[in-house]
Amino acid sequence: xxxxxxxxxxxxxxxxxxxxxxxxxxxxxxxxxxxxxxxxxxxxxxxxxxxxxxxxxxxxxxxxxxxxxxxxxxxxxxxxxxxxxxxxxxxxxxxxxxxxxxxxxxxxxxxxxxxxxxxxxxxxxxxxxxxxxxxxxxxxxxxxxxxxxxxxxxxxxxxxxxxxxxxxxxxxxxxxxxxxxxxxxxxxxxxxxxxxxxxxxxxxxxxxxxxxxxxxxxxxxxxxxxxxxxxxxxxxxxxxxxxxxxxxxxxxxxxxxxxxxxxxxxxxxxxxxxxxxxxxxxxxx
Numbered sequence: 696x697x698x699x700x701x702x703x704x705x706x707x708x709x710x711x712x713x714x715x716x717x718x719x720x721x722x723x724x725x726x727x728x729x730x731x732x733x734x735x736x737x738x739x740x741x742x743x744x745x746x747x748x749x750x751x752x753x754x755x756x757x758x759x760x761x762x763x764x765x766x767x768x769x770x771x772x773x774x775x776x777x778x779x780x781x782x783x784x785x786x787x788x789x790x791x792x793x794x795x796x797x798x799x800x801x802x803x804x805x806x807x808x809x810x811x812x813x814x815x816x817x818x819x820x821x822x823x824x825x826x827x828x829x830x831x832x833x834x835x836x837x838x839x840x841x842x843x844x845x846x847x848x849x850x851x852x853x854x855x856x857x858x859x860x861x862x863x864x865x866x867x868x869x870x871x872x873x874x875x876x877x878x879x880x881x882x883x884x885x886x887x888x889x890x891x892x893x894x895x896x897x898x899x900x901x902x903x904x905x906x907x908x909x910x911x912x913x914x915x916x917x918x919x920x921x922x923x924x925x926x927x928x929x930x931x932x933x934x935x936x937x938x939x940x941x942x943x944x945x946x947x948x949x950x951x952x953x954x955x956x957x958x959x960x961x962x963x964x965x966x967x968x969x970x971x972x973x974x975x976x977x978x979x980x
Contacts, residue, residue, distance in 0.1 A: 727806025730770035735814035735910035737761020755899035778943035811909035841915025863938020866902030871943035
């Protein structure tokens with residue numbers, strides 16, 4: 696069967712985290728760049744479909760196509776390495792250090808941002824005919840998303856900041872479940888189905904994904920969104936990154952590791968007490 700048992704795919708999670716720590720800077724950046732670009736294209740696709748149909752759920756149903764493609768191609772998102780890489784440190788793999796974990800996170804963040812920003816510039820060109828006219832309907836939508844999800848949170852003060860953080864937690868709880876989903880099966884259809892479901896959920900519920908936002912907000916700024924770079928960083932990206940870290944590591948990585956890789960001592964089944972009837976020699980009639 697193509698299904699992989701939890702104890703087996705959790706070992707794969709730890710192995711994957713270890714391999715990413717020792718990956719070269721060149722390969723880490725290339726894989727992160729491509730992941731950010733593909734996910735950004737998928738987000739642009741989802742927004743376009745939602746605008747054309749007037750039904751946001753349709754965009755959410757189709758958004759996971761980019762996520763599935765980038766993981767099948769072996770590329771890396773920040774949200775995924777938040778979950779996988781620390782497991783190699785916790786498991787005390789030889790040569791794995793906190794410095795190595797932070798190095799991986801930093802490189803993946805930089806690569807994801809560069810890839811998402813590249814697509815943001817391209818989409819801004821597409822939506823404005825190379826900045827020669829006002830943004831089209833998709834461009835206007837991209838601008839409004841950036842404004843509502845920065846200034847909109849800021850209007851509520853610390854309550855808005857907490858809401859933003861929690862949405863980041865919930866997002867990577869689902870997205871990292873999708874990352875793990877790719878390890879639950881040995882077949883491509885099985886991997887895609889396992890990845891598709893939680894990623895669709897996060898997008899439909901408008902949770903905050905740090906890499907998707909690396910596309911949405913720069914694109915929004917280029918397309919006339921009424922917010923600043925400081926608004927983007929303080930009232931979205933930084934709290935979202937922290938929320939994504941907590942959601943992926945606590946609710947997916949550590950939860951699976953603690954119960955499948957480092958299980959507690961199993962309870963010994965109590966033997967059925969022997970009764971006098973069980974042990975007595977049968978009486979003769």
